Amino acid sequence: MEQNLIFxxxxxxxxxxxxxxxxxxxxxxxxxxxxxxxxxxxxPRLITIPDxxxxxxLDTVTRVWDGMERLGATRHSLVVNLGxxxxxxxxxxxxxxxxxxxxxxxxxxTLLGAxxxxxxxKTGFNYNGLKNEVGAFAPASDVIISTCFFxxxxxxxxxxxxxxxxxxxxxxxxxxxxxxxxxxFSRPIDHDxxxxxxxxxxxxxxxxxARDPNEQGERKALNLGHTVGHxxxxxxxxxxxxxxxxxxxxxxxxTEAVLSHIRLQFPSEDVHRLGNFVxxxxxxxxxxxxxxxxxxxxxxxxxxxxxxxxxxxxxxxIGDYRIDQTLTDDDVTAALDILRxxxxx
Amino acid sequence: MEQNLIFxxxxxxxxxxxxxxxxxxxxxxxxxxxxxxxxxxxxPRLITIPDxxxxxxLDTVTRVWDGMERLGATRHSLVVNLGxxxxxxxxxxxxxxxxxxxxxxxxxxTLLGAxxxxxxxKTGFNYNGLKNEVGAFAPASDVIISTCFFxxxxxxxxxxxxxxxxxxxxxxxxxxxxxxxxxxFSRPIDHDxxxxxxxxxxxxxxxxxARDPNEQGERKALNLGHTVGHxxxxxxxxxxxxxxxxxxxxxxxxTEAVLSHIRLQFPSEDVHRLGNFVxxxxxxxxxxxxxxxxxxxxxxxxxxxxxxxxxxxxxxxIGDYRIDQTLTDDDVTAALDILRxxxxx
Numbered sequence: 001m002e003q004n005l006i007f008x009x010x011x012x013x014x015x016x017x018x019x020x021x022x023x024x025x026x027x028x029x030x031x032x033x034x035x036x037x038x039x040x041x042x043x044p045r046l047i048t049i050p051d052x053x054x055x056x057x058l059d060t061v062t063r064v065w066d067g068m069e070r071l072g073a074t075r076h077s078l079v080v081n082l083g084x085x086x087x088x089x090x091x092x093x094x095x096x097x098x099x100x101x102x103x104x105x106x107x108x109x110t111l112l113g114a115x116x117x118x119x120x121x122k123t124g125f126n127y128n129g130l131k132n133e134v135g136a137f138a139p140a141s142d143v144i145i146s147t148c149f150f151x152x153x154x155x156x157x158x159x160x161x162x163x164x165x166x167x168x169x170x171x172x173x174x175x176x177x178x179x180x181x182x183x184x185f186s187r188p189i190d191h192d193x194x195x196x197x198x199x200x201x202x203x204x205x206x207x208x209x210a211r212d213p214n215e216q217g218e219r220k221a222l223n224l225g226h227t228v229g230h231x232x233x234x235x236x237x238x239x240x241x242x243x244x245x246x247x248x249x250x251x252x253x254x255t256e257a258v259l260s261h262i263r264l265q266f267p268s269e270d271v272h273r274l275g276n277f278v279x280x281x282x283x284x285x286x287x288x289x290x291x292x293x294x295x296x297x298x299x300x301x302x303x304x305x306x307x308x309x310x311x312x313x314x315x316x317x318i319g320d321y322r323i324d325q326t327l328t329d330d331d332v333t334a335a336l337d338i339l340r341x342x343x344x345x
Numbered sequence: 346m347e348q349n350l351i352f353x354x355x356x357x358x359x360x361x362x363x364x365x366x367x368x369x370x371x372x373x374x375x376x377x378x379x380x381x382x383x384x385x386x387x388x389p390r391l392i393t394i395p396d397x398x399x400x401x402x403l404d405t406v407t408r409v410w411d412g413m414e415r416l417g418a419t420r421h422s423l424v425v426n427l428g429x430x431x432x433x434x435x436x437x438x439x440x441x442x443x444x445x446x447x448x449x450x451x452x453x454x455t456l457l458g459a460x461x462x463x464x465x466x467k468t469g470f471n472y473n474g475l476k477n478e479v480g481a482f483a484p485a486s487d488v489i490i491s492t493c494f495f496x497x498x499x500x501x502x503x504x505x506x507x508x509x510x511x512x513x514x515x516x517x518x519x520x521x522x523x524x525x526x527x528x529x530f531s532r533p534i535d536h537d538x539x540x541x542x543x544x545x546x547x548x549x550x551x552x553x554x555a556r557d558p559n560e561q562g563e564r565k566a567l568n569l570g571h572t573v574g575h576x577x578x579x580x581x582x583x584x585x586x587x588x589x590x591x592x593x594x595x596x597x598x599x600t601e602a603v604l605s606h607i608r609l610q611f612p613s614e615d616v617h618r619l620g621n622f623v624x625x626x627x628x629x630x631x632x633x634x635x636x637x638x639x640x641x642x643x644x645x646x647x648x649x650x651x652x653x654x655x656x657x658x659x660x661x662x663i664g665d666y667r668i669d670q671t672l673t674d675d676d677v678t679a680a681l682d683i684l685r686x687x688x689x690x
Contacts, residue, residue, distance in 0.1 A: 062403070069473055097442075100469060100480040101559070124445060128414055135445040136481055214446070 003119065004142040005206065007199050009191060011107060014144045015080060018105055024078040028071055030064060030091035035083040035109050038149065045071045049087070056086045056126045058134070064094035068102075079104035081140070085117030088140070089132070092123035096138030106140040109149040111161025112246055115168065115201045118143050120209045120222075131230075137214055145202060147194045155185050159281055160246025165197060166274075167224050167253055168204040174318040176200055177270075181277045220313050220323040225253035227312035228332075231298035232285050238294075243285065250282040254342060258335040260314040263325060270318060275342035284343035292333055299332065348464065349487040350551065352544050354536060356452060359489045360425060363450055369423040373416055375409060375436035380428040380454050383494065390416050394435070401431050401471045403479070409439035413447070424449035426485070430462030433485070434477065437468035441483030451485040454494040456506025457591055460513065460546045463488050465554045465567075476575075482559055490547060492539045500530050504626055505591025510542060511619075512569050512598060513549040519663040521545055522615075526622045565658050565668040570598035572657035573677075576643035577630050583639075588630065595627040599687060603680040605659040608670060615663060620687035629688035637678055644677065 006014050019027055029043045032051035039046070047067035049060050073079075079102055081091035088106040095104035108118035124135020150158065162183065169177040180197070205222060212219040229245075229252025236243040254275050260266030287295070299310040310327045351359050364372055374388045377396035384391070392412035394405050418424075424447055426436035433451040440449035453463035469480020495503065507528065514522040525542070550567060557564040574597025581588040599620050605611030632640070644655040655672045 058403075058407070065472060065479060069475075069478075097469075097479050097481055099478060100467065100482055122445065124442075127410060130414075133414075133444060134410060134442050136442055136483075137445055138481075 002141075003121070003139045003206070005119065005202060006142060006144045007146075007195055007202075008144065009146050009148045009195065011144055011146050011148060015105070015107070018142055018144075019078060022078065022103065023076065024103075025074060025076045026071070027078045027080060028068060028073050029080045029082060030087060030094070031082045032084075032087050035087060038082065038109065047071075049090070051083075051086070053086055053126070056090050058125060058127060060090060061094050061125055064091060065098055068094070068098050073098065073102060075099050075102055077102050080107060081105070081118075082107045082109060084108065084110040084113045088113055088118045089123050089135070090125050092138060092140060093125060093135055096123055096136050101138070103141050105142040105144065107144045107146075110153060111150060111158055111198075112164060113161070114145045114198055115161060115205070116164045118145070119202055119205055121213060139213075145195075145198055147189065147191045147198065150189055150191075150194065156244055156247075158189075159185060159250075160244040163225070163246035163250040163253065163282070165201045166277075167222075167249065168201040170253070170257075170274075170315060170318055171208070171221055171224060171321050172204045172319050173200070177318050178273075181273055185281060217323065221321040222313075224313045224315070224321065225249045225256050227299055227302050227310065228252035228255040228259075228295075228335075230302060231295045232287075234298045235287065235291060235295060236285070247282050248285070250278045251285050251339065251343070254278050255335050255339045256312060256314060258338045258342075259312070259325075259327065259331060260316070262331055262334060263327075264314055264316040264322060266315050266317060272342070275339075279343045284340075284345035286345055287336075287340075289337075292336055295336065296329055296332055347486075348466070348484045348551070350464065350547060351487060351489045352491075352540055352547075353489065354491050354493045354540065356489055356491050356493060360450070360452070363487055363489075364423060367423060367448065368421065369448070370419060370421045371416070372423045372425060373413060373418050374425045374427060375432060375439070376427045377429075377432050380432060383427065383454065392416075394432070396428075396431070398431055398471070401435050403470060403472060405435060406439050406470055409436060410443055413439070413443050418443065418447060420444050420447060422447050425452060426450070426463075427452045427454060429453065429455040429458045433458055433463045434468050434480070435470050437483060437485060438470060438480055441468055441481050446483070448486050450487040450489065452489045452491075455498060456495060456503055456543075457509060458506075459490045459543055460506060460550070461509045463490070464547055464550055466558060484558075490540075490543055492534065492536045492543065495534055495536075495539065501589055501592075503534075504530060504595075505589040508570070508591035508595040508598065508627070510546045511622075512567075512594065513546040515598070515602075515619075515660060515663055516553070516566055516569060516666050517549045517664050518545070522663050523618075526618055530626060562668060566666040567658075569658045569660070569666065570594045570601050572644055572647050572655065573597035573600040573604075573640075573680075575647060576640045577632075579643045580632065580636060580639060581630070592627050593630070595623045596630050596684065596688070599623050600680050600684045601657060601659060603683045603687075604657070604670075604672065604676060605661070607676055607679060608672075609659055609661040609667060611660050611662060617687070620684075624688045629685075629690035631690055632681075632685075634678075634682075637681055640681065641674055641677055 029046045036048045079095040081088045095102045106118040108114040121137050121139035123138050124132040127133035229249040233248035257271045313323045314325045374391045381393045424440040426433045440447045451463040453459040466482050466484035469477040472478035574594040578593035602616045658668045659670045
């Protein structure tokens with residue numbers, strides 16, 4: 001899987017160069033109701049979709065296909081997905097399947113999108129109430145990564161994306177991990193520094209994906225924090241009090257760091273460093289031991305689990321990951337107890 | 346793109362070996378209302394879809410996704426598509442996108458399916474009245490090619506598939522081309538000989554696809570006969586008198602052989618040999634010069650055409666193909682005149 005990654009704060013110039021780099025007959029933009037406003041002047045061909053994960057549906061996919069049809073898009077057109085993960089996932093799927101595939105580029109507008117959804121080729125939408133239940137492995141030909149959209153992002157959005165940045169550092173680089181734990185969300189964004197953090201973070205993901213594009217093995221390392229994190233996210237949804245994705249991942253990273261300590265002697269000082277940072281920046285998820293059974297059931301239902309066992313990726317050390325780790329219920333229960341201590345919930 | 350091709354008339358044994366070759370948690374069969382009856386005893390997990398190209402729709406795709414959901418299919422399941430091109434195209438798309446991709450195998454039950462749709466990784470469905478408008482390049486992991494379903498096929502179905510067999514020979518092998526022109530549809534099927542013809546025919550397609558899986562270049566050669574053939578097929582549809590796909594392709598092959606002679610000095614004796622065979626076995630398509638404008642418009646609308654010009658693949662000789670040939674309206678008009686002479690319509 002080849003993806004051209006462009007790190008720049010001159011987004012308009014980068015897009016123009018890509019438009020001119022192929023023999024395209026037109027450019028079709030896909031944006032949501034929020035990100036459509038970021039394009040000035042408005043492009044001649046724009047498909048605007050309703051924003052938010054609730055609209056990441058087949059119905060919205062058909063709106064994109066219909067729009068591409070109406071605009072006369074062909075296999076020789078170029079699609080630009082401008083938005084967060086919902087736009088790049090859904091727009092990517094629509095482009096990858098329209099006439100069996102039109103070239104598309106991703107321009108993530110959120111930190112989470114830049115370090116996670118926009119890169120690596122996973123596309124899709126929610127179906128029958130299940131997240132990303134239908135989709136394809138279909139890489140954007142180019143991804144333009146920029147910090148220029150971040151100044152207007154709510155701090156909660158920045159924190160949400162930062163959890164994935166932390167995860168990437170945990171998978172590869174102790175120095176970067178420690179540097180990130182010094183981050184202060186109350187200060188204005190230093191764009192040069194943030195672009196450098198993005199460059200490193202995305203490179204870690206790209207290196208892993210390149211070795212295993214279809215998630216047969218090593219790529220599962222990128223699920224660090226997600227088996228437990230998704231369970232928190234789903235539980236919050238069930239309660240009617242959804243939490244930002246990255247917050248659930250931050251809590252999941254701490255829990256899986258604890259599990260890594262229990263199963264693989266991951267250093268306890270790193271568990272505490274991470275726990276403190278997450279407690280200070282991501283609050284805690286309010287749950288009690290009455291929720292353990294439901295959380296375990298959700299983890300067993302995870303797309304990567306099989307045969308009813310909880311399976312996840314763990315760390316023996318920062319940078320030393322182990323995929324396909326099977327957990328006992330006792331392991332998970334013990335880790336959830338410790339998590340509540342660490343986060344003070 | 347790797348596809349394991351199995352030529353055998355022990356289909357049940359081949360499927361069983363594939364089921365045992367991976368660590369699958371279940372096998373889900375997809376068949377249409379006709380081909381479902383071919384499986385005895387009925388498999389425990391079967392999704393039956395309505396048959397026919399009219400049902401090659403998004404609605405049917407969602408029925409398959411829902412069925413897979415209901416049966417508890419996971420990424421570790423195996424899907425078996427049993428049927429003609431409609432089942433392998435649509436079932437392949439549904440499997441390739443369910444949870445971002447489940448392993449699937451194709452078991453084509455028609456000659457056309459065996460030499461065309463089931464092999465090569467094109468999947469999809471019709472959308473907004475356009476054939477295969479949405480889809481993906483997603484290869485079946487294995488294709489089981491057999492003649493054992495052919496004895497009960499109507500002779501029109503056999504002829505329809507045979508047009509693609511002819512096309513493959515025209516792209517590569519004069520001896521095979523001449524041998525095929527001796528075929529007599531009135532005789533019972535010689536299974537050993539037919540399996541050998543299939544083996545050669547499929548190999549030609551596989552060799553071309555392997556060099557260009559995503560149809561960026563050389564694979565376009567496989568569209569020989571299709572630019573014109575699709576136009577006949579669409580015109581027949583507009584008239585409310587649909588024709589078998591392969592009949593339209595047979596007429597398209599003759600027309601494009603004529604165009605090949607006009608543009609690239611393709612031997613006129615081969616044009617006549619082919620024309621005679623098609624006239625004797627495929628009737629003629631009843632059209633007059635009043636239909637030329639509509640036929641030209643349909644050719645310009647072809648998925649592979651661009652900038653409003655008719656583009657197709659032609660032959661300088663049997664086995665010597667040239668892609669991306671742009672035609673003038675005069676070329677096409679002249680060829681249609683000659684076609685009507687050759688077929689006596």
